[in-house]
Amino acid sequence: GENVEQHPSTLSVQEGDSAVIKCTYSDSASNYFPWYKQELGKRPQLIIDIRSNVGEKKDQRIAVTLNKTAKHFSLHITETQPEDSAVYFCAATPYGNNRLAFGKGNQVVVIP
Amino acid sequence: NAGVTQTPKFQVLKTGQSMTLQCAQDMNHEYMSWYRQDPGMGLRLIHYSVGAGITDQGEVPNGYNVSRSTTEDFPLRLLSAAPSQTSVYFCASSLGGSGSGNTIYFGEGSWLTVV
Numbered sequence: 001g002e003n004v005e006q007h008p009s010t011l012s013v014q015e016g017d018s019a020v021i022k023c024t025y026s027d028s029a030s031n032y033f034p035w036y037k038q039e040l041g042k043r044p045q046l047i048i049d050i051r052s053n054v055g056e057k058k059d060q061r062i063a064v065t066l067n068k069t070a071k072h073f074s075l076h077i078t079e080t081q082p083e084d085s086a087v088y089f090c091a092a093t094p095y096g097n098n099r100l101a102f103g104k105g106n107q108v109v110v111i112p
Numbered sequence: 113n114a115g116v117t118q119t120p121k122f123q124v125l126k127t128g129q130s131m132t133l134q135c136a137q138d139m140n141h142e143y144m145s146w147y148r149q150d151p152g153m154g155l156r157l158i159h160y161s162v163g164a165g166i167t168d169q170g171e172v173p174n175g176y177n178v179s180r181s182t183t184e185d186f187p188l189r190l191l192s193a194a195p196s197q198t199s200v201y202f203c204a205s206s207l208g209g210s211g212s213g214n215t216i217y218f219g220e221g222s223w224l225t226v227v
Contacts, residue, residue: 042220104153
């Protein structure tokens with residue numbers, strides 16, 4: 001099955017700086033890559049996703065890039081704010097597969 | 113819409129006891145699933161269902177049973193609780209399969225402690 005790895009485990013950034021989280025996946029058939037944000041004690045919520053036919057997708061301060069050749073995708077958060085502090089999970093799944101495989105999560109801490 | 117509703121939110125069980133975590137969704141989603149979340153382990157799929165009457169195992173199914181008699185409900189049963197099942201459990205649903213790019217919506221979570 002699909003194996004997704006996230007690095008680094010914890011990322012501290014100064015408010016206003018950018019944060020980048022990278023994930024690698026193992027199954028070359030994977031074609032859907034969502035990112036979820038989870039605040040302490042809350043449920044995971046989708047913040048952005050990308051399909052394999054697109055190299056980059058942007059939504060305001062958040063962007064995701066995909067490199068299919070290297071089998072990695074990254075979350076970019078620009079102009080970080082304290083409310084961006086959370087755990088971020090990446091995930092991947094092949095088309096037609098109902099098993100979304102999650103990474104172990106990255107703790108992002110935005111320092112005011 | 114209430115979305116995905118899980119009960120109970122908190123539960124303490126003794127080793128060997130059984131219990132059922134309830135999950136209901138009102139979005140007419142065909143796909144439902146259960147995940148467990150442990151510190152440093154991310155979200156791991158326990159069981160999932162692609163429609164009423166159809167269930168399948170995920171990554172960590174041992175010790176858990178599920179059934180899907182209606183589109184709305186997908187209960188998770190622990191037959192004989194073990195301390196290793198202490199975790200946060202999330203029910204989730206989506207209109208279609210994740211492989212087709214369908215957004216997964218999570219419930220608020222159920223905190224289970226087995227002593």
